[in-house]
Amino acid sequence: MPRSLTRTAPLLFDAMPGLAGRVPWRPLAHTPTPVEPCDAIAGWLGRGDVWMKRDDLISPIYGGNKVRRYEFVLADAAERGATCLVTAGGIASTQVMATALLGASEGFSVLAVLFDQPVTRFAQQALLVSATAGAQLIYGGGYGRTTWRTLWTWQRASKPYLILPGAAGPLANLGYLDAMIELDGQVRAGLCPRPDVIVLPSGSSGTLVALALGASWLGWPTEIVGVRITSLLACNRLTINYLARATARFIQRFSPSVRLGMTRYRLLHEAIGSGYGHPTPEAIEALPQVKALLGVPGEVTYSAKTLVGLRALCRDPYYRGKNLLLWNTLSSVQPPADPSMASRLPPELQRLLNAPVIA
Ligand SMILES: Cc1ncc(COP(=O)(O)O)c(C=O)c1O
Secondary structure, eight states: OOSSSSSOOOOOHSGGGGGTTTTTOOOOOSSSOOEEEEEHHHHHHOOOOOOEEOOGGGGGGOSSTTTHHHHHHHHHHHHTEEEEEEEETTOOHHHHHHHHHHHHHHHHHEEEEEEEOOOOOHHHHHHHHHHHTOEEEEEEEEEHHHHHHHHHHHSSSSSSSOOOTOOHHHHHHHHHHEEEEEHHHHHHHTSSSSSSEEEEEESSSSHHHHHHHHHHTTOOOOOOEEESSSSSSSSHHHHHHHHHHHHHHHHHHTTOOOOOOOOEEEEEEOTTSTTTTOHHHHHHHHHHHHHHHHSSSOOOHHHHHHHHHHHHHHHHGTTTTTEEEEOOSOOOOOOOOOGGGGGGSSHHHHGGGGGHHHH
């Protein structure tokens, strides 16, 4: 596990001084997270010298790509006097789990509305993890019904703070801008080569946008490759460019002198299969590789499809000889999942605990 929770401010506040004291933040991430070679899967990838950034280890409570964001988002919720976090996501959503676990550890109550996605062992575990953390889970069903149930729940909750699926937004994106400055420090210290390409799963694309803004701010010619894991409606160049501009504008409100552009990025669309959370034969074949890399079972929504995308890059002559870095966004920390908590779930979700699984 990375160093303990000793930070008193993100690196970003030194790099962009206007933010300090004006942007909410609190320490949740144990940083720096390690950078390591992906030797365990070099054979499967068909090449060596691929590195990974282990944000899967970023917190003993729960790892993954929400922790850096929540340093800003949960601080903002507290500053606004909120006591209840309201969010939504699929039944296997790691964002819902992160909200349940980190929200509880920061003293918030959590309400989460869940939409249908294919039932996997990971999804069954996720329901118990969030219930064990004390979150109240509400069955949403389809996207439409989940949307109005979420707004309705938010309207009726006392002192609520709404966190949209993916928890991406200009404030949240500061977390991964800060992460690029952390990686720059590790490159300068000779811990890993400066990546020519950073590969990660892309859903709301907040992480991709922040890494691309960070690379550009550092003056790195690094390409950010997002493996699309959600619908084209949610993850496309239009939404990405809009989010990038909104994030840059947000920062310039506090640090007008900061110049932020986007470094090169691309989306890989081939790994998505029939949609968010739907397994593909390639993703199922990649699951043991996630286990080999992280030491814990992978899942088919984010991690396995990203490895499929990474392997495609490793086989692409254009990327031969380039330094590739995989940014791990899935937690390898396994929170408690108490089976007796099933009774706290609404019947529609309880039924899923015994449903046949597809992966
Ligand atoms: C484990 C994991 N990886 C990647 C992503 C995608 O990140 P983003 O929404 O920033 O594109 C998510 C989003 O929920 C996630 O939970």
